[in-house]
Amino acid sequence: MTGAEYIESLRDDRTVYLEGERVADVTEHPAFADSIRRIARMYDAVHDPASGFPAVPTDTGSGGVTHPFFKAARSAEDLIASRDAISHWARMSYGWMGRTPDYKASFLATLGSNTEFYGEFAPNATRWYAESQERLLYWNHALVNPPIDRHLDPEDSADVVVHVERETDSGVVLSGAKVVATGSAMTHLGFVAHSGAPVKDKRFDIIAAVPMNAPGVKLISRTSYAQTVRRTSAVFDHPLSSRFDENDPILVLDRVEVPWENVFHYGANGIGLRGNPSFGLRFPMHGATRLAVKLDFIAGLLAKSLRLTGTSEFRGVQTRLGEVLGLRSMIWSLTEAMVRAPEEGPAGSVDPNLGAVNAYRTVAAQAYARVREIVLQDLGSALIYLPSSVKDFKSPEIRGYLDKYVRGSGGVDALERVKTLKLLWDAVGSEFGGRHELYERNYQGNHELVRMLVVESMERTGGLARLDDFVEQAMAEYDLDGEIE
Numbered sequence: 001m002t003g004a005e006y007i008e009s010l011r012d013d014r015t016v017y018l019e020g021e022r023v024a025d026v027t028e029h030p031a032f033a034d035s036i037r038r039i040a041r042m043y044d045a046v047h048d049p050a051s052g053f054p055a056v057p058t059d060t061g062s063g064g065v066t067h068p069f070f071k072a073a074r075s076a077e078d079l080i081a082s083r084d085a086i087s088h089w090a091r092m093s094y095g096w097m098g099r100t101p102d103y104k105a106s107f108l109a110t111l112g113s114n115t116e117f118y119g120e121f122a123p124n125a126t127r128w129y130a131e132s133q134e135r136l137l138y139w140n141h142a143l144v145n146p147p148i149d150r151h152l153d154p155e156d157s158a159d160v161v162v163h164v165e166r167e168t169d170s171g172v173v174l175s176g177a178k179v180v181a182t183g184s185a186m187t188h189l190g191f192v193a194h195s196g197a198p199v200k201d202k203r204f205d206i207i208a209a210v211p212m213n214a215p216g217v218k219l220i221s222r223t224s225y226a227q228t229v230r231r232t233s234a235v236f237d238h239p240l241s242s243r244f245d246e247n248d249p250i251l252v253l254d255r256v257e258v259p260w261e262n263v264f265h266y267g268a269n270g271i272g273l274r275g276n277p278s279f280g281l282r283f284p285m286h287g288a289t290r291l292a293v294k295l296d297f298i299a300g301l302l303a304k305s306l307r308l309t310g311t312s313e314f315r316g317v318q319t320r321l322g323e324v325l326g327l328r329s330m331i332w333s334l335t336e337a338m339v340r341a342p343e344e345g346p347a348g349s350v351d352p353n354l355g356a357v358n359a360y361r362t363v364a365a366q367a368y369a370r371v372r373e374i375v376l377q378d379l380g381s382a383l384i385y386l387p388s389s390v391k392d393f394k395s396p397e398i399r400g401y402l403d404k405y406v407r408g409s410g411g412v413d414a415l416e417r418v419k420t421l422k423l424l425w426d427a428v429g430s431e432f433g434g435r436h437e438l439y440e441r442n443y444q445g446n447h448e449l450v451r452m453l454v455v456e457s458m459e460r461t462g463g464l465a466r467l468d469d470f471v472e473q474a475m476a477e478y479d480l481d482g483e484i485e
Contacts, residue, residue, distance in 0.1 A: 001135050002047060003040030009188060010036065012213040016185045016249070018221040026185050030231075031224035034243050035097070036186045042089045042100060043136065054085050059112070060130040069105040069286070070133040072113035072349045079285070079339035079352060086289040095294025096244040096427075098287070098439060099183040104139035104191060106283035108132045110276055111264075113349035117276050121264050128209060128264075139209075141191040142178030142251045154194075155201045162192060162253055164203040164266070171259040172266070174206070181251035182439075185219050187212055190251060193265075202267025209262040216256035219249040225432045236390040239423050241432035248435075277460075280453070281351040285338045287444065288331055288360045295328035295371065301424050302375055308417045309382045310409035320374045327367045334360045354461060358454045361444055368440040372428045383425045386418055393418075 001009070007027050016023040018031055026032040045051040046067060055065040059072070067089075069082040089100050111118075111129035118125040131137065145154060145161045154161045162176030174192070184190055193207040210217060225241040235242045302324060306312040312321075337356035345351040376383070387406065392398055393415060408417030427433050444450050458464040477484055 001043055001137075003037075003042075003044040006040050006043045006138070007036060010186060014185070014213040014219070015217060016219045016221060018224060018227075023185075023221075029227075031221065031227040031245075031247065032185055034226055035245055035247075038093060038097065038243060039100065039138070039186060042092055045088070045092065046136065051088075053088050054081055056081060058133050060134055062130075062134045064134055066133050067102050067105065067136055069102045069282075070108055070136065072109045072129075072347075073342070073345075073351070074349060076340055076342050076350065079342055079350065083285065083289050083335055083339045086286050087293055090290045090293040093244050094240075094297040095290055095292075096240055096297075096436070097183075097246055098290055098443065099140060099246055101136055101138040101187075103283070103286050104141055105132075106286050107141070107191060107276075107279045108137075108139065109282065110278045114276060114278050114346045116346065118264050121260075121266070124261055125264055127261070137189060138187040139189045139191050140181050140184040140187040140212075141193070142181040142184070143193050143195040144179050145196070146177050146179045146250075154196075154199050154204045161204060162194075162206070163201075164206055165255060168257070171257060171261075172206070172208070172263065174208070174210070174253045174256045174258055176253055178251045178253075180222075180248040181219065182248045183246040184212060184249050184251060185221060185247055190217070192251075192253070205265070205267045206263070207265035208258045209264070210253070210256060210258060214256050214258075216254040218252040218254060220252065221247050221249045223431075225430075225435075234390045236419065237388075237422055238426050238430060238432070240426040241430055245432065277457075278345055278349070278351050280457075281343065281354060281357050284357045284360050284444065285335065285352040288335045288338065288364070291364060291368065291440065292328065292331040292335060295324075295331060295368075298371060298375070298424075298427060299324050299328050301420070301427065302379075304420055305379055305382070305424050307410065308408035308412055308420055309379065311378065317378050320378055324371050324374055327371060331360070331364070331367065354457060354463075358457060361450050362454060364444070365441040365447065365450075369437060372433075372437055375424065375428050379421075379424070382421060383429055386421055386425070 010027050011025060014026070016026055023029045023031070027036055045053040046055050046065065054068065056068045056071065058064050058066045068078065068085045071078070073079045073082060086102055089102055093100070108129060111125040115122045115125050132139070145157070148160050149157045160177055162174055162178055165173045165175050178192065181190055188211065190210045190212060192210050194205050199205050212219070224245060224247060226243070226245040229235070229238045229242040303312070303321060306317060306321065311317050334356045338352035341353045342350035343352070343354050385406070387402060392402060402414045406414040406418060408414070441447070445453070455464070
């Protein structure tokens with residue numbers, strides 16, 4: 001799929017709402033158009049040899065090429081190629097778009113490597129594996145139930161939780177809502193699944209593909225940062241908000257008919273997606289690579305901003321910049337461990353290293369929050385000692401004052417200083433920046449669940465037992481009478 005084909009594919013009469021009105025065409029609407037064109041550039045990069053994108057042949061016999069992460073990995077080299085391709089696309093948004101088409105390849109590749117998991121629906125998995133890989137279909141996912149009545153089991157919240165209303169000869173009918181379907185307004189399909197505590201009622205244990213233009217699918221968008229910039233400001237003033245806003249709509253399914261051909265799992269064991277461990281290893285690899293790219297960007301921007309404010313040589317400031325650089329290097333190092341020491345996966349496949357995945361999942365949110373804290377702490381008022389708008393530089397009445405009083409250190413002019421610090425403020429201080437900290441804290445699951453999954457994985461793989469054995473070995477070396485020879 002080329003960029004132009006991707007844009008055209010979204011003109012499909014999908015039902016998207018923003019500010020009380022239905023969006024006629026997401027590709028032209030100011031809330032979505034710029035982000036859609038950013039994604040289109042990623043598609044074009046796959047087909048442009050000059051871009052340096054590491055495309056690989058498909059494994060479906062189509063004779064085409066694809067993004068490596070859409071294929072089931074069979075070796076460390078495959079995972080390295082996937083990591084490098086993820087990084088390539090992430091750099092096209094400077095790390096600020098988390099749900100690009102390759103994110104859901106974390107799951108899609110498992111359709112080819114872990115086919116047995118899907119039981120009677122295995123043929124569906126095989127078909128979607130091939131089609132997604134060949135066309136690079138753009139999927140979103142919606143896994144989490146709305147933050148309503150969370151003290152109740154899903155079965156007791158059927159008025160809001162996605163469930164099967166009824167079965168028909170041709171498929172199932174789904175109703176309910178999910179929070180949130182990031183990027184869904186500009187994707188082809190939604191991956192709707194139960195992921196959480198086991199459920200007893202099979203109606204709630206469903207994994208299915210839902211096209212975003214299917215009758216009954218409603219996307220209710222949050223405030224659009226991109227549209228707000230277009231109305232009130234300029235790209236110069238909000239360079240990230242205006243171009244990389246993915247939006248996070250509420251996904252509502254109102255009696256959506258899903259054919260059996262689009263079902264991957266239904267009521268088999270009550271645990272839904274939790275039964276597919278490969279997905280749990282692959283999506284952190286994507287997230288870690290994207291976060292590493294984002295930290296590259298923030299670290300470079302912070303270093304430049306410190307020079308512009310004349311504080312880059314202060315000892316304390318240097319120690320904290322060193323901390324940011326160290327955190328950035330730690331995340332990159334974890335991606336190296338994930339891809340170069342893979343785990344054995346199903347059917348001859350390999351998955352990212354479990355230990356590195358667990359480490360990333362444990363430290364990533366705190367690392368990002370700490371980086372943001374350092375930026376706010378060490379730049380302080382410099383982040384708001386800025387004129388209101390690019391229009392101020394075009395005003396002859398105040399341009400001279402700006403050139404004199406808002407210049408940067410070391411001979412840097414006011415325009416360069418303001419442009420740099422507005423970019424950094426958009427990254428950490430704007431509503432867009434606040435949303436990104438919320439994303440980094442929660443996109444893997446709530447902070448307690450993430451750590452519980454680390455324990456669960458260590459128990460499942462025998463890692464915790466090995467730690468216990470290590471302790472017992474030490475304790476067996478001595479008793480009440482001293483060291484045992």
